[in-house]
Amino acid sequence: MLPLEFYFDAAIKGLLTGSVYAMLAVGLSIIFGVMRVVNFAHGEMLVAGMFGAYLVFTWFGLDPILAIPIVAIVMFVFGVALQRGLIDRFIAAPEHQQFLLLIGIALILTNGLDMIFGPDARGVIVPYAFSSFEVGPFFVDNVRVYSAVTALALIALLYLFFNHSRTGKAIRACADNNLGAQVVGLNVSRLYAITFGIGAACAGAAGCLLIMVIDVTPHLGADFTLLAFTIVIIGGLGSMTGALLGGLLIGVSEAMAGILIQPSLKSSFSFGLLILVLLLRPNGLLGKRPS
Amino acid sequence: MTKDKPSTNDKKTGLSRRQFTGAAVAGAAALPALHPLRLARAQAPVRVGVLLPRSGFLSAIGSACWRGAELAPGILSDMGLAVEVVGADTESNPDTGRTQAERLIREGVDMLVGCFDSGTTAAVAQVAEQNGTPFVINIAADPAITEQGYQYVFRNFPKAPALVTSGLGSINNLFEVTGTTPQTTVFMHINDTFGTAMSRGIQALAPRVGVPYEFLDTISYDPQARDLSVEVARARALQPDFLMVVTRLNDAILLVRECVRQRFDTMGIISPGSPGMYEKQFADTLGPYAEYATTSVPWFNPTSPVTAELQSRFVADYPDQTFELNPGFTFEALMICADAASRASSTNADDLVAALQATDIAEHPMYGGPIVFDEEGQNPNIGTVVIQIQDGGPVVTAPTDIATAEPVFPVPSWADRG
Numbered sequence: 001m002l003p004l005e006f007y008f009d010a011a012i013k014g015l016l017t018g019s020v021y022a023m024l025a026v027g028l029s030i031i032f033g034v035m036r037v038v039n040f041a042h043g044e045m046l047v048a049g050m051f052g053a054y055l056v057f058t059w060f061g062l063d064p065i066l067a068i069p070i071v072a073i074v075m076f077v078f079g080v081a082l083q084r085g086l087i088d089r090f091i092a093a094p095e096h097q098q099f100l101l102l103i104g105i106a107l108i109l110t111n112g113l114d115m116i117f118g119p120d121a122r123g124v125i126v127p128y129a130f131s132s133f134e135v136g137p138f139f140v141d142n143v144r145v146y147s148a149v150t151a152l153a154l155i156a157l158l159y160l161f162f163n164h165s166r167t168g169k170a171i172r173a174c175a176d177n178n179l180g181a182q183v184v185g186l187n188v189s190r191l192y193a194i195t196f197g198i199g200a201a202c203a204g205a206a207g208c209l210l211i212m213v214i215d216v217t218p219h220l221g222a223d224f225t226l227l228a229f230t231i232v233i234i235g236g237l238g239s240m241t242g243a244l245l246g247g248l249l250i251g252v253s254e255a256m257a258g259i260l261i262q263p264s265l266k267s268s269f270s271f272g273l274l275i276l277v278l279l280l281r282p283n284g285l286l287g288k289r290p291s
Numbered sequence: 292m293t294k295d296k297p298s299t300n301d302k303k304t305g306l307s308r309r310q311f312t313g314a315a316v317a318g319a320a321a322l323p324a325l326h327p328l329r330l331a332r333a334q335a336p337v338r339v340g341v342l343l344p345r346s347g348f349l350s351a352i353g354s355a356c357w358r359g360a361e362l363a364p365g366i367l368s369d370m371g372l373a374v375e376v377v378g379a380d381t382e383s384n385p386d387t388g389r390t391q392a393e394r395l396i397r398e399g400v401d402m403l404v405g406c407f408d409s410g411t412t413a414a415v416a417q418v419a420e421q422n423g424t425p426f427v428i429n430i431a432a433d434p435a436i437t438e439q440g441y442q443y444v445f446r447n448f449p450k451a452p453a454l455v456t457s458g459l460g461s462i463n464n465l466f467e468v469t470g471t472t473p474q475t476t477v478f479m480h481i482n483d484t485f486g487t488a489m490s491r492g493i494q495a496l497a498p499r500v501g502v503p504y505e506f507l508d509t510i511s512y513d514p515q516a517r518d519l520s521v522e523v524a525r526a527r528a529l530q531p532d533f534l535m536v537v538t539r540l541n542d543a544i545l546l547v548r549e550c551v552r553q554r555f556d557t558m559g560i561i562s563p564g565s566p567g568m569y570e571k572q573f574a575d576t577l578g579p580y581a582e583y584a585t586t587s588v589p590w591f592n593p594t595s596p597v598t599a600e601l602q603s604r605f606v607a608d609y610p611d612q613t614f615e616l617n618p619g620f621t622f623e624a625l626m627i628c629a630d631a632a633s634r635a636s637s638t639n640a641d642d643l644v645a646a647l648q649a650t651d652i653a654e655h656p657m658y659g660g661p662i663v664f665d666e667e668g669q670n671p672n673i674g675t676v677v678i679q680i681q682d683g684g685p686v687v688t689a690p691t692d693i694a695t696a697e698p699v700f701p702v703p704s705w706a707d708r709g
Contacts, residue, residue, distance in 0.1 A: 006528045013520045119350030121541055123576055130551040130580065130705075141520070141552035214517050215541060215576070219347050219382075223515065258521035263512040264482040 009138045010255040016140070018251020019148035020209045024224060025231035025243040026155055027202025033238025034175040034195040037087060038095075040102035043225030044109035045200050049075055049207020050216035051113060057124045057211075064124055064208040065150050071208050072201040079200025083193045091192065106221060113218035123215035147209040154205055155244055158198070162240070171195055175238070230270055234277045236287025245285055249273065336364075336373035337632035337643075339625060340395030342405030342415055347383025348515045349408055351540050351572055352617055356407055356429060359618030362604050363625035369600075372629035381406055385414040392418040401638040402427065402631075404624045407617070409433035409484040416444045425631075425643045429624035430617065432564075433488045437667045443640070445647050445668040447624055447657075449564075449589055449675070451485070455492035457675040458563025459500040461587035461689060462535075465561075465677060466503065468689070469700040473532030473558050476504050479522060479546065480537035481514035481565075489537045489565065507531050514539045523549035533558040536565070543567030543584075544576050551580050551705045558701035562586040569678045569685040571613040581680050583702035585688075590676040591619040592658040593693055601656050613684060619656050626655065627662060658693065 028042045039045075049071050056067040082105070090098050128142040162168035174181045174191050182188055210216075231250050235242025250270050257269035277284060341360045344353035360376050367374050377400055381388035388411035392403060396418070403419055403426040406412045412431035419426035420441045427445050428436065434450040449457070466472045478493065480486045490509065497506070507529045512522050523546060526534060534557050538546065544567075547560065560583075562568055568584040591598045591614070601622055605614045631646035632638060652662040660672030677689040681696055688698035 003528065006524065009524055010521050013518075013524070017518055017520070114346060119346045119354055121351055121544075121572060123544075125576070125578075130548065132552045132554065134554075139553045141549075143552075144520075215544065217348065217350060219350070223517075254518075255521045259525055263510055263516075263519075263522045263525070266516075267513060 005137050007259065010259050011252055012138065012140060013144065014252035014255030015248055016144040016148040018248040019151040020206060021227060021231055021251055022244045022247025023151035023154060023209065024203060024206035025228045025247050026158060026240055027199040028228045029232045029238055029240060029243040030202065031196055031199035034171055035091065035192050037098055039199060040099060040225060041106035041109060042203055042228050043223065044106045044221035045075065045203035046207045046210065046224050047113060047216060047218060047221045048109060049204030050211040051117060052204060053208040053211045054122050054124055054216060063126055064211050065146060068205045068208045071204045075204030076197040076201040079197035080193045083196035087196060088189060088192065110218050110221055117218060119217060121215035121217045124211050126212055143212045147212060151209055159240060167194065230274050233284055234274055236284025239284065239286045242284050242286035336375040337402060337628060337638055338375045338377060338400045339402045339404055339628045340377045340379055340400035342379050342381050342388055342391055342403060344383040344407055344411065345380040348541060349383040349539065352566055353407055355617035356621040358605065358609055358612065359621030360625060362601065362608065363622050366601060366604060367626060367629045372633050374625055374629040376625065381411045385410045389414040389418055396422045396424050402628045402643060404429055404628060406431065409436065409488065412436055413484065416441060419443050423640050425640055425647060427624045427627050429621045433484050437669045441668065443644060445664050447627060447662060447670045448620060449673045450669065451488040451492045452496060454564035455489060455496050456500060458587035459497060459502055461675065461677045462561055462563060463500065463502065464689060465698055465700055469698060471558065471701055473504050475507050475531045476533050476535045477507050477526040477529055477531040478509045478535045479526060480511050481539055481542060482511040483514050486511065486514065486537050493563065504532065514542055516542055516545065519545045519549050523553055523555060527553055527555040531557060534560045536560060536562050538562065538565050538567035540567045540570050540572060543573055547577055547580055547584065554705060556704045560584050564588055564675065568680065569615055574680055574683050579708040580705060582708060583679055583699050585677065585679045587675055587677050588616060589673050590616055590658050590678060590687065591656050593687065593695065595654060595656055597654050598656040615685060623655055623657055
């Protein structure tokens, strides 16, 4: 029998990891919540963000956390261009056409990164990569703490943006009633482009945080897309708070599964949780019922 | 504590500069004389499809294997052997491996080589057998692959039980040599086909080999794991004397990183036979924390002239990479194919199989006896050595006849390395 504090330690580690997962999922949730487009290239955008942070670190020696504004802006511009150039033309198209388009974008991103960077894993070793905080019997590594705090701060900023800025409120208006937003004169197409840009920037920011935890290869994307979907569906599609809750839940449940059952069953535990939520609350824990 | 302090490129190969230069000159001089058919008239090259995980989570190791395949045609040509390499990416996925093998066969390759991981290799072995295409396995340890009565499948790599037996024996020997015998261990392993086969092997063979330590826990995890903090914390809570691991590359890096962060000091981290801890990226990424990671593994023979030639060309073509077992075994698999095709004087599958069955190659790069295949298509003569990371690269610490450094055990604490 493992000591009780060990379970507490695992729960803390799960919460910290879950915060970064939540940052990733928030971007996916925002895009779906506003545009009703499922971004199947979200994991690949995260990987692009990871490579962006890697490049900034390699060229300028800049800590990935400090690189977030640079990477997020680049990803925002990329997201806006992608939405304006391609996705906007498929907004009214049947869902399967949107799926195929975004899966195609995901494949292009993965193979493009593969051509540029090759298949080798690349990592960033920051000066505090191997350091940890010692709190009583626990060791919590600096990288996870800094990543989690940054992720939570960014999610709080997004919350403020969507609730207190004019653009944020306009985007929410589009999400709540698209026709009504057009009637009152909002430029929906422009707001969609900003929304997709914000979603891509979230993926880029999450990439900056994750590059400090795991090494990046071009083919990581699909796993993270799946992870983001799991989190968003558990939390409730389109709900930012739901994405945060889903991320934390997945982080903690994976950590607890690692000690209560078997670490190799961590992922299946997440999917078990997903099935349970779909059975009991099909709209997710904080998702709205369709009107 | 190294006997011979290595330098620059060759320090990572476990050879001193003098040994390396001498062996390379001898190898270059001796190479043309190594093959009995060196004077044979030029024949059409045998086309060999090389299936490797060059993308996906195994891509780093797949790329390392591919370097051996790229070097093979040139070196084998100097030996009077003609081979044409046709590459295919399995994407670290058995289903893709199966599809790629079918495609290569449709495109008319004469033989197949691959696939590094046991899951994909098992899938490709089925395809090879169904299509009657000879298949030489470069690296894959799951015993079941060659125990199904296949006629077209040949393996030049030890089975998991052989790896485990020699690995556990080498670990016992390490404890004897260093005069330190740990009492407890926690065994952490990946849960893919290879890792599971190794785990079963360890559970079955540890009592027979007579290990002096107790297994406190066995922790399996996904080789594509994003985070091993809980797994390491679970091992740490049990306070084992040393950590026994079966890893791939990325998870080996994650695992050691977590051990450092959680200040989980043990007498050492030892693998009874798995990839990961002897690879360049492991040492490059972890720096001082990679030091003294120990692996018992099939390895190249630093005293062989073929190794010297292969190594010198490897260093010339890939100055930033480390020559290790992955390119070595892939080269050797292609050498086996080219040798069989040369003796068969044909690319007919049955002739090639007959030639493969009669294989007997005395001079080859990897450590062990002559390459021969038993009735299962398994080479029983592959030796294993003990590798330890020292001064940023892998060095051989056992057996003593080819060792280039003394083993360090117990290892210094993490705090004493940073």
